Amino acid sequence: MPKKINDNCADCGVCAEVCPEQAIVPGDGKHEIIAEKCKDCGECVEVCPSGAIEDL
Structure with missing residues (x-):
């Protein structure tokens, strides 16, 4: 599932x-x-220091 970036x-x-x-x-x-x-690889989720990336 593609991701989104929250506040x-x-x-x-x-x-x-x-x-x-x-x-x-x-x-x-x-x-x-x-x-x-977005191909839902999850690399962005792993590196985000704010935990701001979640499933769409």
């Missing part, structure tokens, strides 16, 4: 750096996941 996002960008699909982009105060590109 706990610190906008650090670590998730975008590890995403192999380049599905995570800067947004307005927090990063956003492009659901159509």
Whole structure:
């Protein structure tokens, strides 16, 4: 299942750096996941220091 980034996002960008699909982009105060590109690999979940990434 694709992921989404909740309001706990610190906008650090670590998730975008590890995403192999380049599905995570800067947004307005927090990063956003492009659901159509997300392959649910979970790499972003593992590295997020804020625990801000969850199932869509």
